[in-house]
Amino acid sequence: MKTPIQNKEIISFSLAGLGQNLIYNYSATFIMIFYTDVLGLAAISVGTLMLVARVWDAINDPMMGIIVDKTRTRWGKLRPYLLGVAIPMAVFTILTFTNVNLTTQSKLIYAYITYIGWGMVYTVSDVPYWGLSSAMSDDPQDRLRIMTLARILSNVGLAIAIVVPPIILGMLADHPQRYGIVAAVISIVGAALFLLAFFNTKERVERPAEVSKLKDFLLLKENKPLLQLQSSRMLGAFRMILGAAGTYFAKYNLNNEGLFSLLGGTLILSMIFAMILTPYLRRFFSKKALYQGGLIIQAVAHVVLFIIGYSQIALVLLLMFIVGFSMGLNDVIMYIMVNDSIDYLQAKTQRRFEGMIFSLHTFTTKLQTAIGLFVMGIILNMFGFIENVPQSDSSMFGIFMLLTLLPAVSSLLSLIPMIPYQEEKEQLQS
Numbered sequence: 238m239k240t241p242i243q244n245k246e247i248i249s250f251s252l253a254g255l256g257q258n259l260i261y262n263y264s265a266t267f268i269m270i271f272y273t274d275v276l277g278l279a280a281i282s283v284g285t286l287m288l289v290a291r292v293w294d295a296i297n298d299p300m301m302g303i304i305v306d307k308t309r310t311r312w313g314k315l316r317p318y319l320l321g322v323a324i325p326m327a328v329f330t331i332l333t334f335t336n337v338n339l340t341t342q343s344k345l346i347y348a349y350i351t352y353i354g355w356g357m358v359y360t361v362s363d364v365p366y367w368g369l370s371s372a373m374s375d376d377p378q379d380r381l382r383i384m385t386l387a388r389i390l391s392n393v394g395l396a397i398a399i400v401v402p403p404i405i406l407g408m409l410a411d412h413p414q415r416y417g418i419v420a421a422v423i424s425i426v427g428a429a430l431f432l433l434a435f436f437n438t439k440e441r442v443e444r445p446a447e448v449s450k451l452k453d454f455l456l457l458k459e460n461k462p463l464l465q466l467q468s469s470r471m472l473g474a475f476r477m478i479l480g481a482a483g484t485y486f487a488k489y490n491l492n493n494e495g496l497f498s499l500l501g502g503t504l505i506l507s508m509i510f511a512m513i514l515t516p517y518l519r520r521f522f523s524k525k526a527l528y529q530g531g532l533i534i535q536a537v538a539h540v541v542l543f544i545i546g547y548s549q550i551a552l553v554l555l556l557m558f559i560v561g562f563s564m565g566l567n568d569v570i571m572y573i574m575v576n577d578s579i580d581y582l583q584a585k586t587q588r589r590f591e592g593m594i595f596s597l598h599t600f601t602t603k604l605q606t607a608i609g610l611f612v613m614g615i616i617l618n619m620f621g622f623i624e625n626v627p628q629s630d631s632s633m634f635g636i637f638m639l640l641t642l643l644p645a646v647s648s649l650l651s652l653i654p655m656i657p658y659q660e661e662k663e664q665l666q667s
Contacts, residue, residue, distance in 0.1 A: 242374045242441070247383050249437030250369065251390040253319070256430025257362060258394030260330050263423045264355065266399055266480035266501075268333070269610055270488075271416045273617075274624045275336055276344045284614025286345070290353045291607035294600050297357055301364050302596025313440035315365040315372055315591065320435040322361040327424035329355040334420035336413050356603060362431065363599040368591035371576045372440040380576055381516055388569045389512045392505055398423065399480060399501030403494055442589075459585050463578035463594060466571065467601045468654035469528075471608075475639075475647035476535065476564070478609035479504065482639035485617075489628045490547060490636055503554050504561035511565030524570050524577075525658050531567035532648045535560050539645035547637065560644075613639055 272283040308314040333351040337344060370383050402419045409415035457463065480501065487497035518527060538559040547553050575598050583589040620635025622628065628636070 242376075242379050242383075246373060246438045247386055249433040250373065250383060251386040253366065253431045253434030254387045254391040255394040256427040256433075257326075257366060258391040259398050259423050259427035259430075260326060261359060262395045262398035262480065263402060263420065264330060264333065265477075265606055266484065267402060267416065268352070269481045269613065270484045271334060272348060275416060276348065277341060277624070278345055278348065280614040280617040280622060280624075282345060282614075283348075284611035286349055286352060287607040287610040287614075289349070290356050291600075291604045293353055294356060294360065294603050298360050298364070298596045298600035298603075299593070301360050301599075302590070302593040305365050305368065305596070306590050306593055312435075313372070315369045315440060316435050316438065318361055318365040319369075319431065322358060323428040323431050325358045326362055326431070327428040329358045330424040331417060331420045334416040336417060359603075360596070360599055363602075364596045366431075366434060367572070367575070367598065368595045369434065369438060369440065370572070371579050371591050372442045373438060375442045381519070381573065384572045384576070385512060385516055385569055388565075388572060389509055392508045392512065392565065392568070394427070396502060396505035396509070399505060400498045403498045407495060456582065456586055456588070456590070457593070457597065460578050460582045460594070462574065462581055462658065463597070465654045465658050466574050466578070467597060469651045470571070470601050471605055472653065473532070473647050473651035474605035474608040475612065475643040476609075476651070477606045478613050478639060479560070479644060481610060481613060482636065485622075485636045486547075486640050490633050491550075496550070500554070500557055503557045504564075507558040507561030508565030508568065511562040512569050515566060515569045518566070523660055524574060525655065525660065527566055528570045528574070528658075529652055529655055531563040531570075532651050533563075535563035535567075536645045536648035538563070539641045539648070543637070543641035543645070612643070616643075 269280075269283055272278045272286075273280050305314060305318065308317065310317050312320075329351065333348075333355045335351075337347050339347060370380065370387065373383060374380060402423070405419050405422075406415050409418060412418065483497055483500055484494075487500060488494045515527070522530070538556045542553065542556045545552055575594065579589065579591055579594050582594065616635050616639060617632075620629075620632045622632045622635065
């Protein structure tokens with residue numbers, strides 16, 4: 238049954254995604270270089286921190302999914318968390334990027350406490366937020382509209398988080414708290430936008446009365462489409478470090494930190510362009526074809542960049558545009574597939590778990606980023622990276638490899654789990 242949805246709701250939900258992505262992508266992009274070049278922590282120590290934080294998320298994220306599915310309030314089961322988490326999300330982001338005057342060991346402990354705390358708060362925001370996209374409407378066309386605009390504006394948030402901070406950081410080059418100042422601005426704006434998803438949306442989709450329990454995670458083994466998608470994303474972990482690797486690439490390989498804004502801006506603008514085109518492309522291609530096509534295009538672009546090098550910045554920008562287009566195509570389709578998997582599990586089990594399913598999706602998002610950054614720390618260490626000094630040829634090659642060969646291989650590996658993937662009608666018949 239179709240349920241009515243207002244444009245105001247779709248816009249508010251999407252602006253909330255913009256706000257959340259301002260915060261998330263500022264952290265994902267600049268946390269590594271903040272820890273190594275400002276706090277002076279070893280790259281391998283930072284990579285280990287990222288991995289340890291994700292081990293805790295393996296417990297934390299499912300717990301949040303269960304809590305969400307058990308929630309019953311007059312505002313629904315998802316929206317109340319969006320109201321309560323906005324301020325803590327801003328506070329932990331600022332704390333994470335505060336340049337503390339401590340010993341190296343104490344700085345590392347501080348990083349563990351604030352980063353793991355930030356990850357927990359982000360989970361409280363992310364699981365109910367994306368679950369809400371499924372609860373706002375049960376109509377496939379409505380969901381396509383919701384997810385298309387939400388992913389477009391989320392990537393506008395990503396663009397701002399990549400393009401604007403280097404400019405402000407350059408203006409505050411000598412300020413010891415420059416990363417914290419940018420974090421404060423990003424967090425206040427992001428939290429305010431995120432609150433729109435609470436105030437201006439409704440949960441409409443009727444749900445069975447059951448609530449999820451820890452043992453209900455065993456039901457996920459029945460959700461083949463979801464497991465195939467998340468396996469694909471895990472194998473694509475090194476596609477998620479382009480922003481973090483780009484900060485090092487601009488600073489050390491190109492000798493110009495400001496070029497990161499140009500590289501990142503090109504990437505994100507092409508992603509947004511692809512997202513705008515996605516509903517049109519859906520008329521001619523299946524979700525599976527668009528998802529896999531994006532992975533193949535991205536792999537080819539990374540390989541070509543590795544072969545031609547980075548002496549001609551115009552060619553680098555062109556290839557980054559192609560990479561961004563493929564990622565944008567992938568992005569919208571991926572979230573539609575997650576929503577399809579919620580409906581699939583309900584059809585198979587007569588139980589509906591937005592919170593549980595999106596907690597797995599959130600966990601995969603953070604885990605793939607953590608694995609990417611962990612390996613990034615290892616590679617930087619292996620190739621002799623030393624912060625804040627001119628790099629050796631070996632170190633610069635290692636940084637360039639993070640931007641080319643690793644994402645290329647990762648994109649191709651991501652294709653494997655999606656080979657047996659079926660579209661919705663085929664799923665329910667299988």
